[in-house]
Amino acid sequence: METLVNGKQTVTKTETMTGAEALIRSLLAEGVETIFGYPGGAIMPIYDALYNYKDQLNHILVRHEQGATHAAQGFARVRNEVGVVFATSGPGATNLITGIADAQIDSTPMVCITGQVASNLLGTDAFQETDVIGISMPVTKWNHQITDASEIPEIIAKAFYIARSGRPGPVVIDITKDAQFASLEYKYQKCTEIRTYHPVPKIKKDKLKEAAALINGAKQPFLLIGQGVLISQAQEVLRKFIEKAHIPSAWTILGLSALDNEHPLNVGMLGMHGNYAPNVLTNECDVLIAVGMRFDDRVTGDLSRYARQAKVIHIEIDPSEIDKNVKADVPVIGDARQVLEALMPLINENDHSSWLERFKQLHQIELDKIITHDLYPKTEGVRMGEVVRHISEATKGEAIIVTDVGQHQMVTSRYYKFRLPHSNITSGGLGTMGFALPAAMGAKVGRPDRPVVAVIGDGGFQMTIQELGTIFQYDIPVKIVILNNSFLGMVRQWQQLFFDRRYSFTEMKNPDFTAIAKGFSIESKKVTKREELEQGVKEMMLHPGAYLLEVTVEKEENVFPMVPSGAAISDIRME
Amino acid sequence: MNKTKTVTEIVDSRNEVRSFNLSILTENKSGLLNAVTIIFTRRKINIESINVSETEVEGVSRYTIVIESTREKVEKVVKRIRKLIDVFWAFVYEEDEIYYQEIALYKVPTKVFLDGDNAEHLVRNNGARILVIEEDFIIIEKTGHQHETKDLLEKLKPFGVLEFVRSGRVAMSKSTRRTDLFLRELHNHH
Incomplete structure (x- = not known):
């Protein structure tokens, strides 16, 4: 596109091209570099157009469309940009649904382009x-079907604007095959406004004042870090904010890595398998400041016994999250970074050392009862925690860590010492097993400059194991650690604790994972003993290419602490 | 009456199931009806009545939806509806905050009107009117609240009702707000 300024008139030149080419050009205009996809009949014109743009667009052929969505999610989360997916109609499109639902619940920006049969x-x-539009409607931020080629540039612009702005989310654009073939006059204009959509609400000054007054008057303030901190790039101002007001801060699983794990005010993880101190003290703080989070049930436990004593300040960009689960005394609707920046001058420097001391005291109990044994066990079997400790040490806490879903996910979140933001990629809200391998692939493509380690259970690994083929074909140097207990460990743990040890269909007879890796020419090693572990992790990290490290871990390890489903968080169990 | 009881009453009124009217201003976009209704489906809330029409502002549609639910749930649902990209705004009203009407049509055999004055009296005394007279049937039209249109149906039944249909509710709030000015204000506010 060329824009000529002719006196007061702006004349925009258009070019005639097919809908398929217009789509590719629109993606380039949005700054897209990478697409994860899988071709098929109804999207062939688009793939044909892509063939001419191979030098400008990096298309990665996955092995299953679900893999494309998770890869795009991994890419989006490490880059804070929109991930892009191509898939064909029918099964291609339906295979995207899990990843789209995952992106929706975890607020990940993604644009999925699906081919569709011809409009007639x-x-x-x-x-x-x-009916992709019908199927994806409940799990997308927005979706739209294009049957008229001339719509393509405008709709793609809208799709990217919606996916990335405000609370991000997935968008599906379904394009019929005839619209891909038809010609249009192409010109591209970025979307900056939609009249029905106000992604970043203006912050109300009176709410800021009320929030500041509560924070300044608090004796035992406590701050909760959600993913909104990372999405809005508020991690720096957040650190200054909590340092100024001296507020102990804990994180949700998606808020992890927003605050350096070594920071003295970082008091750990919230929720079901979170740390003891932040869970117990949620029910003792006097002011609770939630930043960019949605009070998920895995964080709150029984709502009727959640922080009832506290005044709640809820900083959140999505008005529908206010009062959804926890009633906010002071809702501050807005972008987390903007809100924290506006609050900074209003809050007083403070010292809450004796309150912080409470966290340390309680943490000592958890150290003695759980953590030391998890990280430095003296018992025979290898524990998941010590594997994570070795990964953390070998990478100095500077890797991008991608986890799947289950026990290993909780253990990794608890024990990896994250030093850098945008480094924890996991399926939080949907709990999608099979997420990690493709997401790690996408994360590595997004940040080739940083080490990417996927920690996966033996169950989840086999859900998207086919993506080893993609890693092989594109030589994506991800490190894959399989914590193998030959069980669907989290379900087994619940069966043990709540279903009378009736291990109903949770035990797995697993293949030789290293042999499978060999089939894909991926270097691998199996570790079964503690003595081999540290060296195994080091070897993996030193290897220049992709690497699979299988670690046989204790068969019936349980993750503690634990807030049983339906219990109050302060009733967190240590065993 | 003491203070505690008042608080209890407030809590009760938030959890009491009653009728709510949602009035939603939207773009006129295909597929949006589905996007709106699945929000209720997901929460197992039945839609009692739904009506979509144009407004006095070109290109802007109004959904009028009646549901039976609690204040607590309705407020969450309304916030979720406002989140839809093509929705300008959603209002929630209780019965005493609106004026509303429904329209009902009744098809009865023409001979009923030929056999004396009873049927004709019924129409006249119930604020209904005759919409059309065909050789075999007459269509009667009545506008009113549900109990009124239903009442007429019961009265017509002895004469033999061939067909009955009632529209969704249309409602207007008691505010003096102008839609176009409201939309402009909404835009400037953000």
């Missing part, structure tokens, strides 16, 4: 026709 075949049960 819509509704006829044509080959590979499915």
Whole structure:
């Protein structure tokens, strides 16, 4: 596109091209460099157009469309940019749904382009026709079907604007095959406004004042870090904020890595398998400041016994999250960084050392009862925690860590010492097993300059194991650590604790994972003994390419502390 | 009456199931009806009545939805609806905050009107009118609240009702707000 300024008139030149090419050009105009996708009949014109732009757009052919969505999520989360996915109609599109739902609940910006049968075949049960718009509607931030090629530039601009702005989320654009073939006059204009959509609400001054007054008057303030801190790039101002007011701060699983794990005010993880002190003291603080989080049930436990004594300040960009689960005394609706920046001059320097001391005291109990044994066990089997400790030490806490879902996810979140932001990639809200391997792939493509380590259980690994093929083909140097207990460990733990040890279909007979890696020419090693562990992790990190490290861990390890489902968080169990 | 009881009453009124009217201003976009209704489906809230129409502002539609639920739930649902990209705003009203009407049509055999004055009296005394007279049937139209249109149905039944249909509710709030000015204000506010 070329814009000529002719006196007062702006004349925009257009070019005639196919819908398929217009799509590719629109993606380039949005700054897209990488696409994760899988071709098929209804998206072939787009793939054909892509062939001419191979030098400008890096397309990664995954092995299953679900892998494309998780890879795009990993990419989006490490870059704080929109991840892009291509898939064909019918099964190609339905295979995206899990990843789209995951991106929706975890607020990940993603644009999925799906091919669709020609518009005259819509509704006829044509080959590979499915109602993608209908199916994806409940799990997208926005979706739209294009049947007219001339719509393409405007709709793509809108899609990217919606996906990345405000509370981010996934957008699906379904393009019929005839619209891909048809010609249009192409010109591109970025979308900066939609009249029905106000992604970043203006902050109300009176609410800021009320919040500051509460914070300044607090004796036992406590701050909760959600993913909104990372999305809005508020990590720096957040650190200054908590240092100025001297507020102990804990994090949700998606808020992890927003605050250096070694920071003296970082008091750990919230929720079901979080740390003892922050859970117990949530029910003792006098002012609770929640930043960019949604009070998920895994964080709050029983709502009727959650922080009832505290005044709650809820800083959140999405008004529908206010009062959804926890009633806010002072809701501050707005972008987390903008709110914290506006609050900074209003809050007083303070000292809450004796309150912080309470966290340390309680943490000592957890250290004695749980952590020391997890990290430095004297018992026979290898514990998941010590594996994570070795990864943390070998990478100096500077790796991007991608986890799957289950026990290993909780253990990794608890024990990896994150030093850098945007480094923890996991499926938080949806709890999607199979997330980690493709997400790690996407994260590594997004940040080739940083080490990426995927920690995965033996169950989840086998859900998207096919993506080893993608890692092989594109030589993506991710490190894969399988914590193998031959069990679906988290479910087994619940069966042990709440279902009378009736291990109903949770034990797994696993293949030789190193042999599978060998098939994909991926270097691998299996570690079964503690003595081999440190060296194994070091070797993996030193190896220049992709690497699979299988560690046989204790078969029936349990993750503690634990807030049983439906219990109050202060009733957290240590055993 | 002591203070505690008042608080209890407030809590009770938030958890009491009653009728709520949602009035939603939207873009006129295909597929949006589905996006709106699945928000209720997901929460297992039944839609009692729904009506979509244009407004006096070009390109802007109004959804009028009646549901039976609690204040607590309705407020969450309304916030979720406001989040839809193509929705300008959603209002929630209780019955005493609106004026509303529904329209009902009744098809009865024409011969009923030929057999004496009873049927004609019924129409006249119930604020209904005759919409059309065909050789075989007459269509009667009545506007009113549900109990009124239903009442007429019961009265017509002895004459033999061939068909009955009632529209969704249309409602207007008691405020003097102008839609176009409200939309402008909403835009400037953000």
